[in-house]
Amino acid sequence: xxxxIKDIAKLANVSHTTVSRALNNSPLIKENTKRKIIEIANxxxxxxxxxxxxxxxxxxxxxxxxxxxxxxxxxxSFLAETIKGVNSVIDENYNLYVRGIQDFQDFSAITRxxxxxxxxxxxxxxxxxxxxxxxxxxxxxxxLNRQVEERSIVNVLSNDQEGVYEAINLFIENGHRNxxxxxxxxxxxxxxxxxxxxxxxxxxxxLPILQEYMVKGNYDMESGxxxxxxxxxxxxxxxxxxxxxxxxxxxxxxxxxxxxLFVGADFSIIGFDDIGFSEYTSPALTTVKRPIEKISMxxxxxxxxxxxxVIEENEPIYLTTNxxxxxxxxxxxxxxx
Amino acid sequence: xxxxIKDIAKLANVSHTTVSRALNNSPLIKENTKRKIIEIANxxxxxxxxxxxxxxxxxxxxxxxxxxxxxxxxxxSFLAETIKGVNSVIDENYNLYVRGIQDFQDFSAITRxxxxxxxxxxxxxxxxxxxxxxxxxxxxxxxLNRQVEERSIVNVLSNDQEGVYEAINLFIENGHRNxxxxxxxxxxxxxxxxxxxxxxxxxxxxLPILQEYMVKGNYDMESGxxxxxxxxxxxxxxxxxxxxxxxxxxxxxxxxxxxxLFVGADFSIIGFDDIGFSEYTSPALTTVKRPIEKISMxxxxxxxxxxxxVIEENEPIYLTTNxxxxxxxxxxxxxxx
DNA sequence: CTGTTAGCGCGTTCAT
DNA sequence: ATGAACGCGCTAACAG
Numbered sequence: 001x002x003x004x005i006k007d008i009a010k011l012a013n014v015s016h017t018t019v020s021r022a023l024n025n026s027p028l029i030k031e032n033t034k035r036k037i038i039e040i041a042n043x044x045x046x047x048x049x050x051x052x053x054x055x056x057x058x059x060x061x062x063x064x065x066x067x068x069x070x071x072x073x074x075x076x077s078f079l080a081e082t083i084k085g086v087n088s089v090i091d092e093n094y095n096l097y098v099r100g101i102q103d104f105q106d107f108s109a110i111t112r113x114x115x116x117x118x119x120x121x122x123x124x125x126x127x128x129x130x131x132x133x134x135x136x137x138x139x140x141x142x143x144l145n146r147q148v149e150e151r152s153i154v155n156v157l158s159n160d161q162e163g164v165y166e167a168i169n170l171f172i173e174n175g176h177r178n179x180x181x182x183x184x185x186x187x188x189x190x191x192x193x194x195x196x197x198x199x200x201x202x203x204x205x206x207l208p209i210l211q212e213y214m215v216k217g218n219y220d221m222e223s224g225x226x227x228x229x230x231x232x233x234x235x236x237x238x239x240x241x242x243x244x245x246x247x248x249x250x251x252x253x254x255x256x257x258x259x260x261l262f263v264g265a266d267f268s269i270i271g272f273d274d275i276g277f278s279e280y281t282s283p284a285l286t287t288v289k290r291p292i293e294k295i296s297m298x299x300x301x302x303x304x305x306x307x308x309x310v311i312e313e314n315e316p317i318y319l320t321t322n323x324x325x326x327x328x329x330x331x332x333x334x335x336x337x
Numbered sequence: 338x339x340x341x342i343k344d345i346a347k348l349a350n351v352s353h354t355t356v357s358r359a360l361n362n363s364p365l366i367k368e369n370t371k372r373k374i375i376e377i378a379n380x381x382x383x384x385x386x387x388x389x390x391x392x393x394x395x396x397x398x399x400x401x402x403x404x405x406x407x408x409x410x411x412x413x414s415f416l417a418e419t420i421k422g423v424n425s426v427i428d429e430n431y432n433l434y435v436r437g438i439q440d441f442q443d444f445s446a447i448t449r450x451x452x453x454x455x456x457x458x459x460x461x462x463x464x465x466x467x468x469x470x471x472x473x474x475x476x477x478x479x480x481l482n483r484q485v486e487e488r489s490i491v492n493v494l495s496n497d498q499e500g501v502y503e504a505i506n507l508f509i510e511n512g513h514r515n516x517x518x519x520x521x522x523x524x525x526x527x528x529x530x531x532x533x534x535x536x537x538x539x540x541x542x543x544l545p546i547l548q549e550y551m552v553k554g555n556y557d558m559e560s561g562x563x564x565x566x567x568x569x570x571x572x573x574x575x576x577x578x579x580x581x582x583x584x585x586x587x588x589x590x591x592x593x594x595x596x597x598l599f600v601g602a603d604f605s606i607i608g609f610d611d612i613g614f615s616e617y618t619s620p621a622l623t624t625v626k627r628p629i630e631k632i633s634m635x636x637x638x639x640x641x642x643x644x645x646x647v648i649e650e651n652e653p654i655y656l657t658t659n660x661x662x663x664x665x666x667x668x669x670x671x672x673x674x
Numbered sequence: 675c676t677g678t679t680a681g682c683g684c685g686t687t688c689a690t
Numbered sequence: 691a692t693g694a695a696c697g698c699g700c701t702a703a704c705a706g
Contacts, residue, residue: 002450004699015677020701028675047445051397052699054388056682062432070421076613079420080413083435087407092441095399095434098420103429108384113339221617250617257619276413277614280558280587282594341683352693357685367691389683392698 003046011044012037023048062095063303064115066130068123070100073185073219075247077275078292082121082144085296090304107133115139117303121296122146124188140306144299145292146189147316154306155316156299160190160272163288163321164197164242167270170286170323171240172205175332176268180213180238182227182248188219194244194272213238217248224248228255239332240268246275246287253281253328268329283327291319340383348381349374360385399432400640401452403467405460407437410522410556412584414612415629419458419481422633427641438463444470452476454640458633459483461525477643481636482629483526484653491643492653493636497527497609500625500658501534501579504607507623507660508577509542512669513605517550517575519564519585525556531581531609550575554585561588569596576669577605583612583624590618590665605666620664628656 005023009016014033022029022037023046029037040046054060065086067074087096097115104110110118110133117140120127124146131148134141142154171179181198184191195214202209215230217223224243231237232255243249249271256267263269264283271278274289298317342360346353351370359366359374360383366374391397402423404411424433434452441447447455447470454477457464461483468485471478479491508516518535521528532551539546552567554560561580568574569592580586586608593604600606601620608615611626635654 002448002699006699016699017678017701018676020699021676024701030675033675045445047448049392049450049699051388051391051450052682053701054682055386055392055684055699056701058682060388070424076414076417079417083416083420084407087436087440092436092446095432096436097432098435099424099429099433103424108382109429111339111384113386113388221613225617247613250614254617254619254621276558276584277587280562280591282591282619284591339683343683353683354685354694355692357683358692361685365691370691386683389698390685392683392700393685395698 002049003044004049005046008037008040008044008046011040058113060095060114060116061093062097062115063090063300064097064099064110064118065121066118066127067098067100067121068127068188069102070098073188074100074123075219075245075273075275077273077277081293082296085293086119086300089297089300101127101130104130110134110137110139112137112139117141117307119144119296119299119303122148123190124185126187140303142299142303142306144295151314154299154302154314156295156302157316157318158290158295158321159318160193160290160321161197161200163272163290163323164194165201166321166323167242167272167286167288168198168201168205170270170325170329171242171268172201172207174240174268174329176238176240177207178213178236178238178240179207180215180231180241182215182217182224182231182241182243182252184244184248185218186216191219191244198242217244219245219247221247221251221254224251225255226251228252229259232256232259240270240329243269243271246271246273246278246285249285249287249328250277250281253285264327264330266330270329274324278324279326281328286326286328287324288321289324290321295319339386340381341386342383345374345377345381345383348377395450397432397451397453398430399434399452400427400637401434401436401447401455402458403455403464404435404437404458405464405525406439407435410525411437411460412556412582412610412612414610414614418630419633422630423456423637426634426637438467441467447471447474447476449474449476454478454644456481456633456636456640459485460527461522463524477640479636479640479643481632488651491636491639491651493632493639494653494655495627495632495658496655497530497627497658498534498537500609500627500660501531502538503658503660504579504609504623504625505535505538505542507607507662507666508579508605509538509544511577511605511666513575513577514544515550515573515575515577516544517552517568517578519552519554519561519568519578519580519589521581521585522555523553528556528581535579554581556582556584558584558588558591561585562592563588565589565592566596569593577607577666580606580608583608583610583615583622586622586624586665587614587618590622601664601667603667607666611661615661616663618665623663623665624661625658626661627658631656 005016005019022034215227271287278285342356359371552564608624615622
């Protein structure tokens with residue numbers, strides 16, 4: 001069934017070693033025989049047995065892409081962009097093994113033999129245990145999206161705090177003073193980062209920090225909807241709400257609409273991520289663009305380097321967010337004048 | 338670095354053969370020694386070398402999940418649901434290799450050795466070449482989402498035509514007569530299926546089929562937006578539009594809004610897929626739910642069976658779509674009365 | 675430049 | 691019930 005180098009060797013009247021070398025383009029082989037061997041290989045439609053090669057080379061040609069979870073709190077676009085980003089960088093000879101960490105009972109199957117390298121799209125502190133395991137096994141590791149204490153780890157992420165700060169700043173420029181926050185999943189690091197950006201901005205602009213203006217969500221649309229309902233029911237409701245991701249912003253917009261108000265006219269919302277849909281909501285959603293696909297690409301590139309040379313500079317790499325202004329923020333200055 | 342069965346053998350004062358058998362729970366080994374060996378293995382944190390095992394067992398523990406493309410025409414939710422569905426069925430010992438077919442120059446790397454089985458989420462006829470290759474290599478194959486001629490292939494899909502028919506039916510029940518269609522990517526089979534459902538319904542209800550009411554799109558939001566603009570600019574614009582997927586429906590809704598009209602009041606839209614967002618558009622989008630995650634799960638299960646027993650019944654498996662009625666369809670009967 | 679030999683880690687006859 | 695020897699397909703020393 002499978003053609004092996006031995007088969008080729010027979011036909012070419014050489015040893016299987018010569019075939020191996022020829023196919024690997026070794027300079028030790030005469031151009032002539034090399035050509036002959038390659039010819040035969042093509043004719044026989046030969047393709048090497050990856051497992052035999054892996055076994056002797058101690059290399060698996062497999063990269064593990066792990067997310068904290070695959071469902072519940074991981075939006076589709078987040079997952080898709082991550083995979084696309086990584087896939088666009090690593091070549092087809094590599095297997096890309098995609099899993100959620102939560103799927104694992106124990107990590108005994110995560111070995112150096114099995115993975116040449118691991119990319120962790122980390123959303124929460126709860127995968128620290130995973131990180132330690134990988135570190136202990138000395139598998140090259142890149143952690144994306146969440147700052148990690150260990151200096152030895154390559155870390156690629158976006159500066160969420162700054163992004164949120166800009167968003168709040170935009171609200172303030174537009175005359176808003178009652179600015180609320182819908183938070184992400186509580187133990188996700190990103191939720192905390194964004195909350196801190198919110199609080200920092202309020203402090204800098206000397207605005208009061210109100211408990212009732214900080215409502216918990218869990219990054220899905222429904223939670224955004226519910227959170228907004230709560231805010232709207234307040235005695236002194238906000239005029240503007242920052243949502244910790246776009247999914248929740250879309251839920252929130254729905255709640256505003258259901259209350260008979262119009263986003264962009266009566267009420268202001270800013271989201272986070274800039275998923276594809278945010279351009280097509282009505283009105284189009286102003287949001288903080290987070291470069292997930294870019295982060296994944298850079299992360300994958302870093303991992304490839306790490307697998308080769310062992311790079312030293314382990315400074316976290318920050319990719320900047322940027323504020324995409326669309327139509328979901330009301331300018332109170334104009335409105336009142 | 339890596340613990341092997343030989344290491345365990347030494348410590349247990351047995352041969353590596355015995356260790357192998359013990360770890361594979363062979364009945365040939367005394368319970369006593371078996372326990373001892375397992376004990377040592379745990380202590381040493383042993384985990385088998387997958388490549389060595391693959392080499393000797395001729396089994397790769399890898400399942401290939403291929404999509405026609407990963408970007409351009411493949412929506413995020415589609416990709417994400419597919420992966421989630423497959424992942425939920427296959428256990429963690431399996432690698433899941435995810436790729437777009439378009440990434441491949443040639444298929445020589447797609448071998449029986451490398452993949453125990455392949456799931457193809459097929460979106461277009463253009464991957465027929467891929468299918469033939471896989472078939473020729475005798476790799477167990479399940480094709481999802483698109484009907485395939487070969488009887489020998491396990492085929493899991495949804496009955497799109499019927500789903501669309503139901504949607505058009507709903508329009509008609511609500512008094513609509515000028516019903517347009519926004520089509521999906523032109524060479525995708527799903528686009529044709531849905532178009533056929535549309536035409537079939539029009540014929541059955543004795544409505545005229547107008548060229549100008551069938552506008553091409555490519556499954557992304559922007560194309561839906563543009564297509565709707567065209568329809569709105571018609572001399573005799575439709576009152577209702579079926580969009581071949583939800584992404585385009587969302588684009589179309591945006592176009593309606595931009596024209597100063599209100600979906601659900603002045604204009605009717607139905608989408609296809611029921612992606613997460615469609616519940617949160619304003620108004621909530623009526624749509625034909627297609628069970629992508631379910632299809633993927635069933636497909637994965639079938640593949641596992643196929644890899645074991647070689648199942649015979651190769652009838653295509655149809656999973657039913659169902660119409661999710663929300664608020665994007667106007668009832669003309671009520672309105673006019 | 676090419677061939678001989680060995681070995682990667684594992685499972686599997688064939689002995690005993 | 692256990693072990694010795696072999697082979698999966700490949701690469702890498704070591705000769706020549």
